[in-house]
Amino acid sequence: MGSLTIQAAKQRTLPKKLVLVTFLLGIFMGALDNGIVGPALSSINEHYGIAASWGVWSFTIYTLFFSVSIPVMGKLSDRFGRKNVFTAGILLFAIGSLLSAISPNFAFFLVGRAIQAIGTGGIFPITAAQIAASYPTEQRGKYLGYIGVIFGLGSILGPVAGAGIIAYLQWQWIFLINIPITLIILLLLTKVEIEQQLVKKPIDSYGIVLLTASILSIMLGITIENLVLIGIGVAIFIPLSLVEKKAKDPIMNMKFFANRNTLFILLLSLASGFIMATTINLLPMFGEEILGLSKGEAGIGVTPLAVSSMVASLVGGILVDKIGARNVLFAGFLITLVGGLSLYLLVSSVITLILTIVVMGFGIGIIIGAPLNVMIMQHIALQETGSAIGYLSLFRSMGSTMGPTIAGIILITFTNGFTFVYLAVAILSMVSLVLLATLKRVEVQR
Template sequence: MSKQKQASSAWPLTLFTIGVFMAGLDNGIISTALSTIGDYYQVSASWGAWSITLYTLGMAISVPIIGKLSDIFGRRKLFLVEIFLFGLGSLLVALSPNFTFLLIARFIQAIGGGGIFIIGSSYVLATLPKAKQGKALGLLGSMHGLSAVLGPNLGAVILHLTGSWQWMFFINIPIACFLLIFGWLKIGKTNTVKAKPLDIWGITLLTSGILALMYGMTNLDSTKFFQSLLTMNVFAYLFVGIVLLIGFILYERYLENKGGDPIVAFTLISNRLFQVTLLLGMLSGGFLAGIIFIPSYVQQVLHVPVESAGFWVTPLALASGIGSGLGGFFTDRIGSMRTIITAGFVGIIGFSLFSVFVSDFPTFLLASILSGIGLGMMLGAPLNVLAGKSARKEAKGSALGTLSLSRQIGMTLFPTIFAGFIAGAFAQVEPMVKHEFMEQDITIEAVDAENYLTLTEQVDQIVSEDLRVQVMGYVTAVLQNGYNRMFVTSSILAFIVAISGFYLLRKKTDKM
């Protein structure tokens, strides 16, 4: 690449990187202020959680549609629109007079933030030579991973320094203004496809199907996962969502055969390479879900104080950023499929170490670094390159948007499963402690994972120091079993990732 082209791509990549980091932060930054926001608007914890749920739904809906629109109208226009909506949503959230207004503003913010990563990735695939795409996609992926891990910690810092949750969103305004100004000046226009009538029916079916499917997933009871699948507020929505998505696929095939312009081409959906890529995208969401629970693992199993937990998680965040860079480097050097295989095996080792090896900071550090590197390698370049290979040049944005949707589904489903493992462990504490310490007449009342401090306070009330240490050690062992199930499941996901990579590599070799 000439120096002139490198200079012309440096600014867009920088702007996309900042945009991806900013949008990713707001997916988790609010979690540290949920109770504060709930008290501010006097709403229950279950209602307060909707500020996160709606953001997830908004991102899931927007990514495939924004990906398609970026193919039609150009990446610069859509990037500016997305940044404007994100900035506007951030301002409205901070100024919300009531909780309903806040939820609407969060949805606007999500629609704006959801497509930034897709636009940046499709810009890379459309403008950079193949030899440079992995490195650039790795950079974007590192911001995606770092923001997801750092979001809650940064939120706690802002809340501590300012004493106001609104500043978590006010801080986005100057960044959004910077991106709007320099995005207009520095991002060049990309070639667009000739616009055909917009696929309104496809958009309607896809949006409705995603909403029903994701809403059903959010209603799953983590403590009674399989039983809750049969309840009306889960099964009915999942069933309707699946029916609508099947209808969407059939309609897209009909529209494509008729010469129309489907929002997601049926030839893309039926492409075996793309189907496996979507599976890998969902599994990468499971990877990230396993990482999300590590801060609570640090506190509840390793007994690290809350104020120090952020320090322990920092190496994990840094490792995910390094992993994304490595993923881009390896994708350029050895190809996306071999990079996926490598990421899978690194993830297997990292997550397995958590369940059988971790006992102190040095062992935790090793497991964190390997898990973070495995996650980072998956989030960035290799999957995006595979999605780009699956699609025609004029449909790369649509392919990346659909891939991002599959990752969002994984990030919705697997946290519920993992939370069920942990909640099940907490539910076992009371009967198991009562049985183990029957002769000492020790009883610990059951609490959920959110009230861990209440659990420790009960143990601290035991008069005998030796007995107190024994009970705490037993409680920790019970809780660790729940986390171990999560880590083993994450290892299995990593194994499936590696096997899928071998499958794709074999298919590619068979065609040679």
């Protein structure tokens, strides 16, 4: 009777590969949305009668709430289960998409974007945590590499889909297109069963509130270049650390920051986000101002980087299983070092630019891909997977915000600002290589 029950349960459950596809479909939807909004920005501004300076808040509010939700959703997945929190993320994303599409005014539109962002925080890190927890050490890198491939594909198709929708339909459809995708994912999730050891301790409510306030203050301060807000965000860490010492299940696990290896891995994630966002955001402007390309030509120039990054994510993931995450990550930062120096010293024509961004894209695909996820897993308990990968994603998001902000300051301050920006990318790659060299070699088999 017991064996019949087990067999029936297996029949109701999706095969392991379809479970993987279900989670990756969430990644694709989030990546698609990330790029699909850009082409519609002018239409959104015109619809609500707002200036472009206000319109960019459709991106800013998304970045802020995405950053806040990542560690919280990651921690909740350890408490309530990855499937439940991922499902909640998909539902929130669908609700946010619908609200953004039907918003009567811009303020309501921003609320929809904020809800979308919170939902995305329950999709990206939990997908990585699910893959990391579902596959053995010798296969983990390969399957984590798929995240980069799917994210890259969505990022490439997003602007194309956005431009197509704007050309033939109302801008609201860039959000409404998410609804059928979320319904498919939710339908598949009803057939997903996940075995997970849950943390059965009280929720750290005070810690969540303080951490949220700290992240919002720091990220907003970086975005609008306000040192006071950044200082307030950092100062909140004092009461937060006191609260977390007493919490039975702290939202911010102080061990991640007290342990040199996990701290360095988080800093490497920060560096990877900085390098990625700085390179991608500035390439079109670099092509226009330095090489004299048209806006269309300069924009298309990012595509080779995205394709190269997709290939690198897959190749890097496979290599992680063969030669180790640390060695692959070292190669990735070495490649971004070469790419940064090339942009600093060598690029003077379209041909050299394309060659350089292909190289740079390959390095970026590695440093934001599987190696860091695998490395953080080597230094934590299995039941902390969601929380740890959540913080890894948070630090990458913070780096992605800091990079373009600091690059903008450099461009304003120096006459030949681009050279200094890419020199900074090269220097940060070198610092990352030094951090990697000082990491203790710890291999934990799971």
